[in-house]
Amino acid sequence: MPTFEQLRREVWETNLGIFRAGLVTMHAGNASGIDRKRGLVIIKPSGMDYDKLRPADMVVVDLEGRKLKGKWKPSVDLPHHLYLYQHRAEIGGVIHTHSNYATAFALLGRSIPVYLTAIADEFGAEVPCAPYVDNIGDHIGETILQHMGKAPAILLAQHGVFTWGATPRAALKSAVMLEDIAKTSFLALLVGAPKPLPPEEVQKWYNRYHSTYGQEKKS
Amino acid sequence: MPTFEQLRREVWETNLGIFRAGLVTMHAGNASGIDRKRGLVIIKPSGMDYDKLRPADMVVVDLEGRKLKGKWKPSVDLPHHLYLYQHRAEIGGVIHTHSNYATAFALLGRSIPVYLTAIADEFGAEVPCAPYVDNIGDHIGETILQHMGKAPAILLAQHGVFTWGATPRAALKSAVMLEDIAKTSFLALLVGAPKPLPPEEVQKWYNRYHSTYGQEKKS
Amino acid sequence: MPTFEQLRREVWETNLGIFRAGLVTMHAGNASGIDRKRGLVIIKPSGMDYDKLRPADMVVVDLEGRKLKGKWKPSVDLPHHLYLYQHRAEIGGVIHTHSNYATAFALLGRSIPVYLTAIADEFGAEVPCAPYVDNIGDHIGETILQHMGKAPAILLAQHGVFTWGATPRAALKSAVMLEDIAKTSFLALLVGAPKPLPPEEVQKWYNRYHSTYGQEKKS
Amino acid sequence: MPTFEQLRREVWETNLGIFRAGLVTMHAGNASGIDRKRGLVIIKPSGMDYDKLRPADMVVVDLEGRKLKGKWKPSVDLPHHLYLYQHRAEIGGVIHTHSNYATAFALLGRSIPVYLTAIADEFGAEVPCAPYVDNIGDHIGETILQHMGKAPAILLAQHGVFTWGATPRAALKSAVMLEDIAKTSFLALLVGAPKPLPPEEVQKWYNRYHSTYGQEKKS
Numbered sequence: 001m002p003t004f005e006q007l008r009r010e011v012w013e014t015n016l017g018i019f020r021a022g023l024v025t026m027h028a029g030n031a032s033g034i035d036r037k038r039g040l041v042i043i044k045p046s047g048m049d050y051d052k053l054r055p056a057d058m059v060v061v062d063l064e065g066r067k068l069k070g071k072w073k074p075s076v077d078l079p080h081h082l083y084l085y086q087h088r089a090e091i092g093g094v095i096h097t098h099s100n101y102a103t104a105f106a107l108l109g110r111s112i113p114v115y116l117t118a119i120a121d122e123f124g125a126e127v128p129c130a131p132y133v134d135n136i137g138d139h140i141g142e143t144i145l146q147h148m149g150k151a152p153a154i155l156l157a158q159h160g161v162f163t164w165g166a167t168p169r170a171a172l173k174s175a176v177m178l179e180d181i182a183k184t185s186f187l188a189l190l191v192g193a194p195k196p197l198p199p200e201e202v203q204k205w206y207n208r209y210h211s212t213y214g215q216e217k218k219s
Numbered sequence: 220m221p222t223f224e225q226l227r228r229e230v231w232e233t234n235l236g237i238f239r240a241g242l243v244t245m246h247a248g249n250a251s252g253i254d255r256k257r258g259l260v261i262i263k264p265s266g267m268d269y270d271k272l273r274p275a276d277m278v279v280v281d282l283e284g285r286k287l288k289g290k291w292k293p294s295v296d297l298p299h300h301l302y303l304y305q306h307r308a309e310i311g312g313v314i315h316t317h318s319n320y321a322t323a324f325a326l327l328g329r330s331i332p333v334y335l336t337a338i339a340d341e342f343g344a345e346v347p348c349a350p351y352v353d354n355i356g357d358h359i360g361e362t363i364l365q366h367m368g369k370a371p372a373i374l375l376a377q378h379g380v381f382t383w384g385a386t387p388r389a390a391l392k393s394a395v396m397l398e399d400i401a402k403t404s405f406l407a408l409l410v411g412a413p414k415p416l417p418p419e420e421v422q423k424w425y426n427r428y429h430s431t432y433g434q435e436k437k438s
Numbered sequence: 439m440p441t442f443e444q445l446r447r448e449v450w451e452t453n454l455g456i457f458r459a460g461l462v463t464m465h466a467g468n469a470s471g472i473d474r475k476r477g478l479v480i481i482k483p484s485g486m487d488y489d490k491l492r493p494a495d496m497v498v499v500d501l502e503g504r505k506l507k508g509k510w511k512p513s514v515d516l517p518h519h520l521y522l523y524q525h526r527a528e529i530g531g532v533i534h535t536h537s538n539y540a541t542a543f544a545l546l547g548r549s550i551p552v553y554l555t556a557i558a559d560e561f562g563a564e565v566p567c568a569p570y571v572d573n574i575g576d577h578i579g580e581t582i583l584q585h586m587g588k589a590p591a592i593l594l595a596q597h598g599v600f601t602w603g604a605t606p607r608a609a610l611k612s613a614v615m616l617e618d619i620a621k622t623s624f625l626a627l628l629v630g631a632p633k634p635l636p637p638e639e640v641q642k643w644y645n646r647y648h649s650t651y652g653q654e655k656k657s
Numbered sequence: 658m659p660t661f662e663q664l665r666r667e668v669w670e671t672n673l674g675i676f677r678a679g680l681v682t683m684h685a686g687n688a689s690g691i692d693r694k695r696g697l698v699i700i701k702p703s704g705m706d707y708d709k710l711r712p713a714d715m716v717v718v719d720l721e722g723r724k725l726k727g728k729w730k731p732s733v734d735l736p737h738h739l740y741l742y743q744h745r746a747e748i749g750g751v752i753h754t755h756s757n758y759a760t761a762f763a764l765l766g767r768s769i770p771v772y773l774t775a776i777a778d779e780f781g782a783e784v785p786c787a788p789y790v791d792n793i794g795d796h797i798g799e800t801i802l803q804h805m806g807k808a809p810a811i812l813l814a815q816h817g818v819f820t821w822g823a824t825p826r827a828a829l830k831s832a833v834m835l836e837d838i839a840k841t842s843f844l845a846l847l848v849g850a851p852k853p854l855p856p857e858e859v860q861k862w863y864n865r866y867h868s869t870y871g872q873e874k875k876s
Contacts, residue, residue, distance in 0.1 A: 021463070025240070025395050025396065025398075025399045026392050026395050026396055026399075027392070027433070028337065028396070028399075045434070046431075046432055046433050046434065047432055047433030047434060048433075048434065072434055073433075073434055076427065076428075076431055076432050098335070098337050098399070098403070100399070100402050100403045100406060101406065103335070103403045104403050104406035104407045104410075107334055107335060107403060107404070107407040107413045108407050108410065108411040108412075108413060110411070115545055115596065116536070116541070116545060116596055116597065116598075117573075117596060117597045117598070118466065118536050118597075118598070132416075132420075134420060134423050134424075135336075135423060135424060135427055136423065158334065158335055158336060158413075158416060159335065159336045159337075160335075160336070160337070173464050173465075176463050176464050177463065177464055177466070180463045180464075180466075180536070180538070183538050184536070184538045184541045184542050184545060185545070186406065186410070187538060187539065187542035187624065188542045188545040188546050189410050190409055190410065190628060191542075191546065191624070191627050191628065192546040192548070193546075194545045194546060194596075197570075197596060201570075201572060204572050204573060204574065205572075205573060208514065208573055209514075212484075212514055213484055213485055213514050214465070214484050214485030214486075214511075215483065215484065215485060215486065215510055215511055244678070244833050244834065244837045245830050245833045245834055245837075246830075246871070247775065247834070247837075264872065265869075265870055265871050265872065266870055266871030266872060267871075267872065291872055292871075292872055295865065295866075295869055295870050317773070317775050317837070317841070319837070319840050319841045319844060320844065322773070322841045323841050323844035323845045323848075326772055326773060326841060326842070326845040326851045327845050327848065327849040327850075327851060329849070351854075351858075353858060353861050353862075354774075354861060354862060354865055355861065377772065377773055377774060377851075377854060378773065378774045378775075379773075379774070379775070405844065405848070408848050409847055409848060459682070553764055553815065554755070554760070554764060554815055554816065554817075555792075555815060555816040555817070556685065556755050556816075556817070611683050611684075614682050614683050615682065615683060615685070617682075618682045618683075618685075618755070618757070621757050622755070622757045622760045622761050622764060623764070625757060625758065625761035625843065626761045626764040626765050628847055629761075629765065629843070629846050629847065630765040630767070631765075632764045632765060632815075635789075635815060639789075639791060642791050642792060642793065643791075643792060646733065646792055647733075650703075650733055651703055651704055651733050652684070652703050652704030652705075652730075653702065653703065653704060653705065653729055653730055
């Protein structure tokens with residue numbers, strides 16, 4: 001289990017990661033991580049330049065969102081992160097972006113079927129698109145919970161993307177891979193009619209990827 | 220209020236910002252800022268490489284465009300910047316680009332409706348497209364004034380984009396976010412028929428963003 | 439003939455090359471090289487960040503895939519690389535990616551005809567698309583062998599891309615050029631009906647490129 | 658007039674410029690410059706990595722293509738560069754690329770009309786597309802001469818792009834701007850029917866740009 005400093009650094013690196021991967025522009029988007037033992041959530045501060053952030057700029061709150069540490073205000077999307085942490089004990093990191101190709105699917109209210117072996121590998125199922133929801137109270141968190149499937153990612157209609165994972169880093173991988181497969185899928189839709197892989201084929205890829213892929217600790 | 224050196228540096232950083240964000244190529248585009256107390260406008264010099272610009276290369280003029288400082292000629296688009304500063308006291312920074320996706324909408328004479336929560340957040344209303352106008356006298360400035368709405372951005376048909384804000388940095392945010400939402404909107408139009416958010420939903424996002432977002436000083 | 443250190447470095451550089459060229463994201467994709475005299479294959483480790491890889495992180499196996507050197511597990515795609523090395527003596531380097539435009543063709547099960555002189559130069563023939571195949575045993579290797587043509591590249595339906603060459607570096611060139619010509623071809627298909635070059639014209643470009651192009655050692 | 662060292666450096670920088678602007682991949686493309694007083698042409702060597710090139714790697718030939726200086730073989734496209742220098746005394750720099758959006762127009766055999774004020778500014782007229790031509794002898798040079806118009810750029814069907822200017826740097830500007838306006842024009846064609854500017858409007862932009870734009874020496 002990471003120390004507080006290690007987790008804060010990982011949350012900071014994950015925020016840099018979504019910026020460097022081109023998933024966010026200016027101040028949009030945010031990444032967080034949870035330390036369940038210590039009961040604290042670490043998240044990007046609101047409206048600050050990614051490339052000037054330092055680990056110490058991350059904001060530390062408790063699971064009800066009360067600020068414990070940090071001189072900045074947390075991301076306005078903090079309530080949605082907290083809602084996911086409160087309702088899914090297996091989630092250790094959450095990311096929100098408006099990455100372009102994934103959000104183009106979201107704008108049309110379309111899920112992304114398992115068109116590609118890479119989607120089977122990473123997500124194991126379609127990435128669903130939840131219906132439009134406003135930003136009042138826990139509406140976003142509730143909608144995500146209600147519509148999430150097997151994949152550690154969801155689209156919110158006319159809005160954007162949430163991804164998650166056991167760690168902030170795992171959530172980053174989902175966010176990057178989601179935009180990548182959204183782009184390829186989107187391109188194919190422009191000139192033809194791609195077909196999803198049959199479920200038994202999806203399973204083969206998912207199983208291989210989640211049993212033999214990576215080094216000792218998957219990340 | 221920034222000192223002269225601080226504002227000049229901010230104008231220089233904003234010009235670098237539109238270049239680094241890929242909104243401009245070669246020498247196209249320009250950013251400026253105004254110091255209303257001292258009565259001077261600072262703008263990019265004409266036709267010079269962005270990546271070689273230094274703060275001291277910025278050109279300083281008065282509100283009628285007479286050069287006060289700097290060895291270079293100012294951007295040929297200076298008159299349009301001045302026109303906006305003269306007619307809108309709340310504007311502190313102006314940017315002009317031909318960023319690709321926004322300009323694709325402009326080439327078709329199409330406004331960008333509030334398809335996305337990010338458009339509601341940042342712009343609070345559609346980004347209008349003004350009709351084609353030539354470059355004689357104050358035609359561009361007049362057209363912008365006539366067609367601007369709530370959003371701090373406008374498209375000019377068959378031409379490009381102007382954005383503005385309380386500071387050069389705020390105008391940069393508008394310019395970057397405009398291209399980002401133009402891209403996602405454009406992609407969605409290629410495979411479906413996106414629908415704008417209802418006005419009351421737009422308001423919810425705009426209100427949250429403009430009341431609780433960011434740190435003490437919004438930028 | 440390169441020394442072991444030189445080849446390992448070339449394999450490492452080739453892995454960096456597919457990452458820097460934007461052909462892969464996160465941990466997807468992999469490149470390898472073979473030293474036939476010493477009977478060893480060098481390949482990227484599984485699931486590790488490209489930008490943190492060092493030459494010593496490459497994994498060394500024999501032609502049956504038994505690990506000879508390196509502390510990491512090899513790429514899960516190692517069997518497909520080995521199959522190509524075992525069955526094609528002229529192949530010295532192999533690359534696998536899911537690069538977006540080429541994979542969009544693959545998702546639709548479409549080959550890329552010789553639309554462009556650059557395709558004639560580099561590939562000399564269409565880049566075929568093999569039918570979908572699962573990841574069991576040697577299915578991928580067998581399918582590639584069965585469907586490969588003159589071009590040192592193939593698409594696998596609903597999956598991605600394999601390229602190869604006399605060296606890892608030559609395979610890199612194929613991988614980069616494939617994505618480049620896939621993008622241009624794809625764009626043209628969106629607004630019109632591009633036509634392949636006639637075979638005799640293809641031959642003229644291929645012959646020039648493969649006789650007079652480059653310095654003494656083509657790479 | 659630049660010294661030999663200055664021109665060689667400018668040719669080198671121009672080659673780096675097309676690479677950094679993303680107009681070329683791997684070894685494709687090339688830029689050259691001419692020193693008419695000394696009777697020599699400086700061009701990129703064939704098939705070498707852009708990011709490893711040094712000024713001294715540029716190849717120096719006379720106007721008939723005989724090598725005067727440099728250890729490398731010149732670009733295989735040297736004859737087309739020479740043909741342009743021989744037949745157009747005002748040309749001081751030439752660039753060849755396969756930049757994606759411009760080449761997508763070329764693949765379809767379509768010229769790029771003056772859709773945008775930026776096209777009027779930079780090119781003053783449509784960018785024509787010459788019919789397909791093979792690579793034998795002076796076929797490419799002859800075709801360019803026959804089909805070139807007012808714009809310092811031309812498309813070659815199913816092949817790519819040539820641009821030129823008074824200096825290598827001016828040719829670079831044409832090459833970068835061409836890809837930029839090709840992209841915007843291409844995008845607009847995907848969702849609508851853009852219309853060219855009327856000739857009298859084109860003239861207004863071209864005149865302003867070529868009289869008042871830039872610093873003392875336009876580049």
